[in-house]
Amino acid sequence: MNLIKNECKRNRILYGTIIIIVVFLGLMTRRFKSLYLGDILWALMIFFxxxxxxxxxxxxxxxxxxxxxxxxxxxxxxxxxDWIDKIRQTTLGGLILGYVFSWLDLLAYGVGIVVGIVLEILIFRINKDKYGDIRQ
Incomplete structure (x- = not known):
């Protein structure tokens, strides 16, 4: 199974559920002041x-x-x-756009994307084993 090159049909209900869970976990990391876990989860959410x-x-x-x-x-x-900094000052604007550039954030995003790739491959492998080949 070569998912990197092949087209696969995703389940929107499953992906929507994963997105909601990742958003919840991401918001929790803000409460506990986790340094880069929030950035990893943000990239994972974008991937899904x-x-x-x-x-x-x-x-x-x-x-x-x-x-x-x-x-x-x-x-x-x-x-x-001024216009974009005013957007960043709002809660939603700050969550989406961030505040300060950091090279380490780029690394955290890479980790989040890799986690997304691994999870997607696992999801497709489980579905293939359960339902047969799901590729279109």
Whole structure:
């Protein structure tokens, strides 16, 4: 089974559930002041959102989109103008856009994406074993 190259159909209910769980865990990390776990979970959430939106996208493409999105958001933190800094001052704006650029955040995003890849491969392997080949 070569999921990296092959197109697979994802289950939106399962992915939506995973997204909700990851959001909950991410918000909990803010309460406990976990240094990079929140960034890892944020990237994991983005990975599963990509899979939720594009249910038939190749794993490789989903990985590229999620990684690019995370990196663009992080690099956008180097840009400071009144309008975007006002958005960042709101709770939702701060959660989505972040505040300060950090190279270590990019590493944390990479870890989150890799966790997403591993989980997706496990999900497809379990579904293949249970229901047969699920590729389109």
């Amino acid at each position: 959102i990509v899979g939720f939106i594009f249910i038939k996208i190749k794993l490789k493409t989903a990985t590229l989109i999620a990684t690019s999105f995370c990196f663009i958001i992080e690099f956008s933190q180097l840009y400071h103008a």
